[in-house]
Amino acid sequence: MEELQPTERTRLKRLPQRGSFDRETVYRIIDTALFCHVGFVHNDAPFVVPTLHVRIGARLYVHGSAASRMLRTAAGGVPLCVTVTHVDGLVLARSAFHHSINYRSAVILGVAQEVTDPDAKLRVLHALVEHVVPGRWQDARPPHPKELAATSVLGLPITEASAKIRPGGPGDDAEDYALPIWAGVIPLKMVTGAPVADERLMGGVKVPEYVANYLLPDARRDPQWQRGWNEPSVTT
Amino acid sequence: MEELQPTERTRLKRLPQRGSFDRETVYRIIDTALFCHVGFVHNDAPFVVPTLHVRIGARLYVHGSAASRMLRTAAGGVPLCVTVTHVDGLVLARSAFHHSINYRSAVILGVAQEVTDPDAKLRVLHALVEHVVPGRWQDARPPHPKELAATSVLGLPITEASAKIRPGGPGDDAEDYALPIWAGVIPLKMVTGAPVADERLMGGVKVPEYVANYLLPDARRDPQWQRGWNEPSVTT
Numbered sequence: 001m002e003e004l005q006p007t008e009r010t011r012l013k014r015l016p017q018r019g020s021f022d023r024e025t026v027y028r029i030i031d032t033a034l035f036c037h038v039g040f041v042h043n044d045a046p047f048v049v050p051t052l053h054v055r056i057g058a059r060l061y062v063h064g065s066a067a068s069r070m071l072r073t074a075a076g077g078v079p080l081c082v083t084v085t086h087v088d089g090l091v092l093a094r095s096a097f098h099h100s101i102n103y104r105s106a107v108i109l110g111v112a113q114e115v116t117d118p119d120a121k122l123r124v125l126h127a128l129v130e131h132v133v134p135g136r137w138q139d140a141r142p143p144h145p146k147e148l149a150a151t152s153v154l155g156l157p158i159t160e161a162s163a164k165i166r167p168g169g170p171g172d173d174a175e176d177y178a179l180p181i182w183a184g185v186i187p188l189k190m191v192t193g194a195p196v197a198d199e200r201l202m203g204g205v206k207v208p209e210y211v212a213n214y215l216l217p218d219a220r221r222d223p224q225w226q227r228g229w230n231e232p233s234v235t236t
Numbered sequence: 237m238e239e240l241q242p243t244e245r246t247r248l249k250r251l252p253q254r255g256s257f258d259r260e261t262v263y264r265i266i267d268t269a270l271f272c273h274v275g276f277v278h279n280d281a282p283f284v285v286p287t288l289h290v291r292i293g294a295r296l297y298v299h300g301s302a303a304s305r306m307l308r309t310a311a312g313g314v315p316l317c318v319t320v321t322h323v324d325g326l327v328l329a330r331s332a333f334h335h336s337i338n339y340r341s342a343v344i345l346g347v348a349q350e351v352t353d354p355d356a357k358l359r360v361l362h363a364l365v366e367h368v369v370p371g372r373w374q375d376a377r378p379p380h381p382k383e384l385a386a387t388s389v390l391g392l393p394i395t396e397a398s399a400k401i402r403p404g405g406p407g408d409d410a411e412d413y414a415l416p417i418w419a420g421v422i423p424l425k426m427v428t429g430a431p432v433a434d435e436r437l438m439g440g441v442k443v444p445e446y447v448a449n450y451l452l453p454d455a456r457r458d459p460q461w462q463r464g465w466n467e468p469s470v471t472t
Contacts (some may be wrong), residue, residue, distance in 0.1 A: 014304060039275040041282050044315070045277070046315060047275060047282075048274075048319040050273075050341060052337065079282060081283050083273060090450075095377040097383040099372075101288065107283075129332055136328065140330065140332040141330055144333075169432070169435065177436050177438070178438065179377060187431075188428055189427060198419040201419060202413070205418050214326075
């Protein structure tokens with residue numbers, strides 16, 4: 001897979017070793033996240049909105065109500081910044097200054113195009129639902145044409161993009177390693193709880209296998225994800 | 237606590253029942269999150285950057301390297317949008333259209349001011365470290381004047397702000413309740429793993445109590461948080 005071309009806007013000025021223009025790395029960060037934050041400019045002011053996303057090929061798609069400010073603004077062909085963030089741990093260094101966060105993040109800059117063809121829209125919505133809950137699309141009642149019309153879908157080409165990853169333990173100043181201060185990482189991750197059925201569920205409907213054995217994208221793509229993960233220390 | 241004043245920019249046009257201008261609600265969403273996404277405009281383009289935050293009174297503070305684009309841009313008195321997002325669950329409705337996400341989010345719009353006084357900066361950094369890991373500040377080696385100078389701190393007044401919350405189960409169209417389709421919620425939450433000590437830890441240094449019993453902000457503020465939480469179904 002070819003490398004992404006760095007630009008003035010995506011090149012890291014500080015700590016460049018944390019940055020990557022490897023397309024596969026960017027894709028992996030996108031694909032292992034359920035949601036992103038979309039930034040856009042409206043009347044000269046920035047707005048940042050969390051939303052679900054899915055990647056198909058070299059495009060990242062978001063959707064929403066055709067009436068929403070984000071979708072109305074972004075469909076007008078304005079520049080967007082999509083930021084995908086995984087927070088993986090709290091890094092406790094010996095010095096307050098070197099405390100940090102372990103993360104994997106991707107930033108995609110560009111102008112999105114609205115997907116207007118109903119079949120193409122449906123394909124994106126299908127992919128979106130399957131990205132969030134694989135197996136769900138075939139069970140759910142498909143969108144009516146009216147629902148499809150009320151939904152806007154935007155596709156952002158993944159052309160100007162970069163990844164930034166901070167893994168591992170603390171990096172302290174040489175002289176601080178002699179301090180008798182605990183240092184290390186408190187790992188963080190998103191997990192699922194047991195599914196909660198709707199109170200109005202029709203009698204006799206069982207929890208589908210894809211819900212009972214649901215895996216978040218990080219766990220789906222990486223068999224190592226759950227391994228070595230200890231019980232949360234926060235139990236009552 | 238007085239209500240926040242809605243503005244054209246923070247008033248919800250769609251689903252206004254999900255919105256809140258209650259200051260306490262906004263504060264709670266901010267205080268139970270470790271990090272936020274800061275949006276700013278640079279050369280007419282939006283940028284969205286994840287960063288840690290802490291609230292002190294009616295101000296939200298972020299920090300970073302004085303050299304970073306975000307801090308350099310934002311310190312120049314440009315409009316910011318800070319979005320804080322908790323994702324609490326996947327909502328599976330009977331119709332694809334009504335699938336949703338349970339979330340709690342807050343948006344703060346405004347112009348940040350740089351905190352330049354070293355004592356004031358130190359107070360914010362102290363609060364920030366204590367927000368992320370309560371008990372840590374007294375153990376860590378405090379910042380040298382040089383480190384303090386290399387750190388920029390920005391304070392954003394929480395004046396133009398709102399919260400948006402989507403709790404509960406799916407909301408389907410009346411006729412869809414008769415469909416034999418499973419519907420409900422897959423709860424999501426962030427949890428901690430067992431602390432991982434740095435390989436270069438000085439001999440004899442024990443894991444501090446505040447690390448061993450670390451609680452994420454949501455668990456800290458809400459004794460209900462862990463109750464009823466089942467084992468992640470995703471174990472190998």
